[in-house]
Amino acid sequence: MKYNVPPSGAAVGLVPHTDKNALTILCQNDVQGLEIMSKDGAWTHVVVPPGCFLVVVGDILKAWSNGRMHAVKHKVTISGTKDRYSCGLFTLPKEGALVEVPKELVDSSHPILYKPFSYADYVAYFMSNVRDDALEMYAGVGPSSEI
Numbered sequence: 001m002k003y004n005v006p007p008s009g010a011a012v013g014l015v016p017h018t019d020k021n022a023l024t025i026l027c028q029n030d031v032q033g034l035e036i037m038s039k040d041g042a043w044t045h046v047v048v049p050p051g052c053f054l055v056v057v058g059d060i061l062k063a064w065s066n067g068r069m070h071a072v073k074h075k076v077t078i079s080g081t082k083d084r085y086s087c088g089l090f091t092l093p094k095e096g097a098l099v100e101v102p103k104e105l106v107d108s109s110h111p112i113l114y115k116p117f118s119y120a121d122y123v124a125y126f127m128s129n130v131r132d133d134a135l136e137m138y139a140g141v142g143p144s145s146e147i
Helices: 059-064 119-128 134-139
Strands: 011-017 023-028 034-037 043-045 054-057 074-078 084-091
Touching: 059 119, 059 134, 119 134
Parallel strands: none
Antiparallel strands: 011 074, 023 054, 023 084, 034 043, 034 074
8 A cells, every 4th residue: 555745744644444354464664654543532643663563453353252352443644755655464254254253252241242244245334334333333233233
């Protein structure tokens, strides 16, 4: 992924979002720019040391783990005089696989949060309903879910 130097000042290179896949592994050049949102809603710059990878949990792993893993909202901002490059490995469920919380992750302290769903159907839902709470609306157990 290439993020060009903005003509002046700083610019958003990638809008705030959570990844819709299971897991993302990122490596980048020396140009920083990744920011994550804390649970209290504050944006924090992530400094990735040279030669390191960053692993990001996506919506699918959040659902599979029954909410034990957090899909962090993140964005990329660009500033400075050099283009930013990053390379991402995006892991997806096998075609036709059902995303389902394992019974071992459900108990009285951890009630089920997500209904079983198809990854392809979830992505199709998201594409037609782009919103921050798409996972909860699509597969969430509770009054806010649509299916």
